[in-house]
Amino acid sequence: MPNESKSRTVRKDEREAVICTVDVVLLTLEAGRLRFVLVPREAAPFKGVAALPGGFVHPLEDRDVRACAERVLKAKAGVEGQWLEQLSVFSGKARDPRGWSLSVAWFAVVHCDLLRATLPANAQLRDAGDLSGLPFDHDDIVRAALERLGSKSSYSSLPAHLCPETFTLPQLQAVYEAVMGEPINKVSFRRKMEELAFLEPVEGGMTRGGAHRPAQLWRLKEDYRARLKLTDRGLNSGS
Amino acid sequence: MPNESKSRTVRKDEREAVICTVDVVLLTLEAGRLRFVLVPREAAPFKGVAALPGGFVHPLEDRDVRACAERVLKAKAGVEGQWLEQLSVFSGKARDPRGWSLSVAWFAVVHCDLLRATLPANAQLRDAGDLSGLPFDHDDIVRAALERLGSKSSYSSLPAHLCPETFTLPQLQAVYEAVMGEPINKVSFRRKMEELAFLEPVEGGMTRGGAHRPAQLWRLKEDYRARLKLTDRGLNSGS
């Protein structure tokens, strides 16, 4: 950390300044497809272009970069987010025409109903397969987020945050399959869910289902719900 | 990214500035024990205190934060490092008495002979179990590095970088065990190594061993040696 070589001191002139920002890949699952949020940029560069929700780090307002990401998420996408996890830092001279920049990239996950309820009108949901036309290195950031999502999902409670409050096991399985991009064995899936034990059954089947046997409803156990605050266990620590 | 809320613009006064730094946890294995490098801080705060090798991000010199970490590693520990991987960002107002700071933490790995050869005289190797007296939040950073090391090791080629150029399988197994903190089944270990296929045998056994059967020497295949440049696959991307 702050160990300055003695020949130089902290200079604050334009050329030395580091532009510190945060970018969030906010993912959701809608109609079985992964999508992420883009909002039009309010200022130059790339003014008006659809970009990841992001913003400068504000030392006076933000307790740390996590708080900064939460603030940006709330301001740009109107969402609190149910899962927020640090991805990686993207940095360098080339990525931002204004100069040398450092962006702490995050990835977040919400259920699409929650998202739709508060998403600003000018925001768009882009299909995860389409990374065309993104400004800066936002395509790289989205790719990193998708990769992380895939690798983190088998098996954590993460994908359950793409579901509504309550859900059936077949629904949840479909989400896992969408996120990991491959079919899962039904029996194995159920065994795994039971073993991991972060689900609890809800009273009352799924009566209004259709012409078939109703399914049991489940929800995340209490401990696994308040993700935003408690994330950052395991690999990713720090804020 | 850079989407500034319209009520404020980038102000460069002291209170708004973000202190951008890099800190590296440089790990090695010596006499079967994990150790990490500490160097005395050259300037206030904590002048003279043993701290992680670190320094300010220099936009004029550093291509990106990875290059910055490499520069710091070279300057403070005299080492090029064989594995360098982004850990996480540590940030906030409290961690540095000078003000709101953002440190990109890295973890690096070297063989102890290489390290000892160029380590500055004022540096020290601290046992991984001893996190006492570290300045800033360096104890948190080291903890994160150790956790990452443990979780990333089973089974990647990472621990092999804690070995000399050539090594025997029993030696390598001991390294894995030290890093993961638990004994490994010999047969499983060998099966795994063969399956992962990043090792190749070296001509000539380990004749001068002792009163027992000599062991085959192995080394990392070409592709797995130049780690510094190629890392950042899988989870951690960006720089």
Added chain:
DNA sequence: AGAATAGTGTCTGTGAGACATTATCTG
């Protein structure tokens, strides 16, 4: 020969996937 460690062959239990069967709804 005996001690010590390297390296290999084989057995077994665990767990994941495939498949089949039973259960429960609607029309």
Added chain:
DNA sequence: CAGATAATGTCTCACAGACACTATTCT
């Protein structure tokens, strides 16, 4: 009752660990 999907029981195969045995050196 037929059709549809949920839920569960069971078989098999792959794999990881345990154990035992063989191999090769030095004293």
